[in-house]
Amino acid sequence: MTLTLVKSPDEAAETEPLTLAALRHEIDLLDSEMVALFQKRLELADRVGRAKDAPTGGYVKLRPDREQAVLAHVLQGARPDTRDAVEALWREVVGHGLARQGQLSVRVWAPVEPARAFDAARLRFGRAAELKTERDPQAALAFAAEGKGVAVLAINAGDPWWMGLRREWAALSVFEGFGRDIPTSLAVGRIDPGALPRGDRVLVTAGGDAGDGSGAGRRGLDTHHGWTLSLTSAPVVPGGPEGCVGAIA
Ligand SMILES: O=C(O)C(=O)C[C@]1(C(=O)O)C=C[C@@H](O)C=C1
Incomplete structure (x- = not known):
């Protein structure tokens, strides 16, 4: 669902940079989480690799x-x-x-x-x-x-x-x-x-x-x-x- 806030052009000009900054902050937070999760996943892949080392053929x-x-x-x-x-x-x-x-x-x-x-x-x-x-x-x-x-x-x-x-x-x-x-x-x-x-x-x-x-x-x-x-x-x-x-x- 998309929420659209109706504002006067003046109000929009004032609040837009803040909203944009807030949205970008949300993106930054998510990016940090994603990097942390990605690294956790890589460590698991590392361990899987070692577990697979035994019988290779x-x-x-x-x-x-x-x-x-x-x-x-x-x-x-x-x-x-x-x-x-x-x-x-x-x-x-x-x-x-x-x-x-x-x-x-x-x-x-x-x-x-x-x-x-x-x-x-x-x-x-x-x-x-x-x-x-x-x-x-x-x-x-x-x-x-x-x-x-x-x-x-x-x-x-x-x-x-x-x-x-x-x-x-x-x-x-x-x-x-x-x-x-x-x-x-x-x-x-x-x-x-x-x-x-x-x-x-x-x-x-x-x-x-x-x-x-x-x-x-x-x-x-x-x-x-x-x-x-x-x-x-x-x-x-x-x-x-x-x-x-x-x-x-
Ligand atoms: O499950 C495995 O055997 C892995 O090595 C992990 C993994 C993955 O990243 O999910 C990586 C490479 C394999 O080709 C398949 C899956």
Whole structure:
């Protein structure tokens, strides 16, 4: 609800600076509270990081499933007109939380519209992440496979790098898709399979066309020499015989 006080122009001129100062004081108080809360949250993220130190298995610290739950939780309490702002803010907050556990490096390969992929990666991982453009998709995959960070790679960009997720890059999982309805790029990393987000499963399969009846319930993203990258809502297990290479929210 917005309260509007009706005043004469003279009165308004007199009281306006005071009101403005009072409002700004309220903002200052809130800012101080928010900084204190942010720092408390960072300390907790620090402790979570140490708790996660024990059984790693070469995985990066990023937990897409937890980030998805954190975002769902904050968005539940957000007014519809603030949802985008709240999501962007929390991506930053969580990105800084993750950075307390070690800086996240992101390699971006996107030969077409690289700025768009870069912006999407920045929005997803926040300013705390180190983002670099990569000219070669295999170098980006190798970087992620070594557990040094994660990679964001364009799809339908003339290079079937995703086929390697069933072969030499099997240690990597897809954990994020970027794009409005259909993803135009995917994020991959050494993500604990138990920490993949809830959502569509990503498949790399031989034979069949994801767009036809043989791939019932599948949505094709790219094809190359009889291999298909697609999404399915079927609950297939990552690393299993169905060719599941990860999941996206
Ligand atoms: O819950 C965790 O595992 C955390 O590390 C904390 C946190 C967060 O700030 O909320 C940070 C990074 C993870 O990717 C997920 C969540």
